[in-house]
Amino acid sequence: MRHWLIVFTLLIAAGWTASSSAGEMTHAELVKRFPQPYIIGEKDSAIPVWPIFKQNATANELVGYVFESIDLAPISGFSGLPINLLIALDPKGNFIDVSVLSHHEPVFLDGLGEAPMFQFVSQYKGLSLFQNIKIETQKNNTNKPHGVNVYLDGVTKATASVRIMNQTVLSAALKVARKKLGFAEGRDPDLIARVKKDYFVPASIAQLIDSGLIKHLVVRNREVEQKFKSTNGAGLDPDALAQPDATFIDLYLALVSVPGIGRNLLDLKSWGKLKNRLEDGDHAILVMTKGRYGILSDTFVSGTIPDRLQLQQDKLPIEMRDLDLDLALASNSDLKMDSIKVFRVISQSGLDPAHPLDFSLAVTRNRGIIYPERITENFPFSFELPKKFYQEAEADAKSWKGIWIKRWWEITLLITGLTALAIALTFQKRLTKNGAAFVWFRRGFLSFTLLFIGWYAQGQLSIVNITGFLQALIGGRSLDFFLYDPMTVVLWGFVAVSLVIWGRGTFCGWLCPFGALQEFIGKLAQLLRIPQLRIKTNTDARLKRIKYVVLFGILISTFISTRLTDTLVEVEPFKTAITLNFVRSWPYVVYAVGLLLASTFVYKFFCRYLCPFGAGLAVLGRFRLLDWIPRRKECGTPCQTCRHRCDYQAIKPDGKIVYEECFQCMDCVVIYESDDKCAPLIMEKKRARIIPIQPAPVNL
Incomplete structure (x- = not known):
């Protein structure tokens, strides 16, 4: 060794x-x-x-x-x-x-x-x-x-x-x-300033305009015609030629999600409606117009992107999408506008309120009738938020943040399930008091593990997580790649804690989707009375060593050849059965199905004898804090009930629990709490019976 x-x-x-x-x-x-x-x-x-x-x-x-x-x-x-x-x-x-x-x-x-x-x-x-x-x-x-x-x-x-x-x-x-290529050096898009949500100073709309918090842009017919002067679009607008000093567009724009602007500009009801439609970190841009020209074309569809107004920051485009909200201005407003639209910029876009917002108003003219030539000119303008309205960036929100936000409900459901499991295992005496209720709880949670964590959310932890971690460390690379899969991160966090408290069994017995699939198949086989093979104790102990050899071989390969590691990790059928739902080339499907068939005769065959990930958790689980399975002095001497009932053969003849091979199925705990199943309790009940002594009848 x-x-x-x-x-x-x-x-x-x-x-x-x-x-x-x-x-x-x-x-x-x-x-x-x-x-x-x-x-x-x-x-x-x-x-x-x-x-x-x-x-x-x-x-x-x-x-x-x-x-x-x-x-x-x-x-x-x-x-x-x-x-x-x-x-x-x-x-x-x-x-x-x-x-x-x-x-x-x-x-x-x-x-x-x-x-x-x-x-x-x-x-x-x-x-x-x-x-x-x-x-x-x-x-x-x-x-x-x-x-x-x-x-x-x-x-x-x-x-x-x-x-x-x-x-x-x-x-x-x-x-x-x-x-x-001359692009702006820019900044890390995740290091951006944040709008101060609690900063508010009352101001009139006129004061907002004067201070630049509402951007006011007026474009007249003369200016538009001047833009098209040297193009094929010159002279195509008779109204502009007839009235050169008339207003083409009168536009007001405000970053209305800033409380110091929005609360002053909108009435109370509209401000509430707007806040309810925005997620944390989102921005809202209010655009009000009047005049001959608007920011929306005749073909504009509510809820989409404006086709005449574009936003850029540091020369890179940022999407703003119509919120389709009817908003009203504050009662003290004397602005009479033809159109009021509000657009949302989601937090993932990386818009930084500390940097100028560069807008461009596009004006298009058509020349010709059958196949008209489209000539477009742009009118740029900028909006800049004063420093007192935002707080400079202090923390780094990595590029994976958007994935976590998008999968928020999956993460919430997973955390809820893990919390329920932690509470149940903490109060295991109550959990196992009623054997029938415990069976249904376990079946329900394993269904959650297989269907949601495994097949839906793709949260199957694997030896690949460990080899990936090692190979990143060997190459001196960041471990940020884990963060692109939030389900894996949350599960690993829970498993790390549960390893310290209960050992390997919490993951292998409750949170492994392939393990849950094997358990369902094994229980179905027992229900169908398929003969179960119980391997001799010594042979079982030798077979359980195989998974440690497999684990050692895979870990060694990470320092020798990545290609070899890629081959060896296929000993796990998780990718075939859980990630790809058996949609894979036939050798892998045959292998995975073969392991499932083996579990109909030998309970959870792969988990007990071959799983390298389970072996790794078993090694780490040796440092657990608790020997959480209750024992009586009669356990093992002479009582052997739990040992014979343990499908994992994780109880020694002397009654000692082999926690490295325990899957926390808690069948033995149910027996321990049952005065109908636990032999020592049954004997205590018999001893407690009092047989009254009646005097013998006297014959006269």
């Missing part, structure tokens, strides 16, 4: 010196990928990018830059290793191409296969960094622009992985854009 420890230590030391964060592309390989007429220049000395040229007459014209994401944004995937993408970006910030160079994402390795991954990254071609690129699952949104937004089709069962890929693409591309 000592020799194995020495080898393991040496492998760890060697692993820590390894690096897997360097690009793999060479000049020759890029020439193959971008053949003539393209010309690959020399790698930039300041930033790891290659320029791409194309010969134009006698000069070489810059087509774009090509680079590897691992050199610029090595964001770890769920294996703990970064996904490496080859990205080509043109001088205007448009994606020429995005392709996968290497990855170790478990769900795409012999799971869904790599085809969905390749299809996902291919959607970036032709998109721009000036667009808000978002991921949706509704295919009718795919690659269709909505204002400044464009939606990519995600991959079912790989939601977190594609979000990590999206973050990788955008992070790497923005670094290149800022260094090579």
Whole structure:
């Protein structure tokens, strides 16, 4: 054993010196990928990018830059290793191409296969960094622009992985854009100021306008005509020509979600309605107009993005969407407007109230009748919020924050379930007092584990979580990739606490979806009277060691070969049975089904003998605080009831509990609390019976 420890230590030391964060592309390989007429220049000395040229007459014209994401944004995937993408970006910030160079994402390795991954990254071609690129699952949104937004089709069962890929693409591309394309250096989009919710000073609407808290813009016909003067749109508006000094649009704009503005501008009822429609961190922009021209076209649909007014910050677009709210101004207002609209900017957009909001009013003219030419000119203006209305950024809200917000109800339901389980296990005496009620509680919770945590929320913890953690540490990379899957984070937090209190059994017996599936199948087999094989005690003990050997082999492989690790972790059928719902190539399905069939004869066969994740939890569970299963002095000497009833064979003949192999099914606790099942209690009841002594009848 000592020799194995020495080898393991040496492998760890060697692993820590390894690096897997360097690009793999060479000049020759890029020439193959971008053949003539393209010309690959020399790698930039300041930033790891290659320029791409194309010969134009006698000069070489810059087509774009090509680079590897691992050199610029090595964001770890769920294996703990970064996904490496080859990205080509043109001088205007448009994606020429995005392709996968290497990855170790478990769900795409012999799971869904790599085809969905390749299809996902291919959607970036032709998109721009000036667009808000978002991921949706509704295919009718795919690659269709909505204002400044464009939606990519995600991959079912790989939601977190594609979000990590999206973050990788955008992070790497923005670094290149800022260094090579003249984009603003900008700031971390998650480090933004927050509006002060409790800051309010009464003010009239006239005072708000005078202080710049309401932006006032007046555009006259003359100015519009001047804009189109040198274009094909000149002279196409007879009203503008006839009345050059008349108002084209009279516009008032306010960041109405700021209490110091909104409470003064709106009446009390409208302010309440607005607050009820906004989530924490959202912003609302009120736009009031009168005149010949409005910010909404005749084809505008309520609840969508305004087609004539756009918002940018630091040269990047930000979506604002109609809230479809009828709001009324304060009673002291003398503004008479034709239109009042309010638009919402969600918190995930990263709008920073400490930076100017740059707006652009688009005016379009049509030339021609059958196939009219559309000529558009923009009228830019800005709004800036005074410093007293916001608080500077103090904390870092990472890019995964939007995922947590979007899945808030799933997280809430999971936390509620875990809280209920913690309370039940804490008061186990009450929980097990009524054996029949306990059985239904356990069945209900295991159904929650299988159906919600497993198949719906994809919260199956796995040995892959451990290998990913180790590989990230070996490479010196961030562990932020875990945060892209909030269900895993919440479950790990609970399991970490439960390991210290109760040991391995809380997860394996209550929170493992595949374990729940095995238990249901095993109980069904018993109900159908399928013969159950109870393995001899010594043989059972030897077989239980196998999972520790499997665990050791997988952990060793993380320091030797990532490819080997990817192969060895397939000993777990979790990906096949839970993540992919058995929709996978036949060898994996046969293996998973075979394990489930084995559990019809040997109770929870995989969990007891093969599961490396369970083995890891068993090792960590040795440091638990409680021996929580109650015992009597008669347990084991002479009573053997619980030992014979334990399907996991986790009770020794002397009555001692082997907590490393206990799945916290609590059947023995139910027996302990039952005076109809517990032999010592039954004997006590018999001893407690008093047989009255009656005098013998006297015969006369």
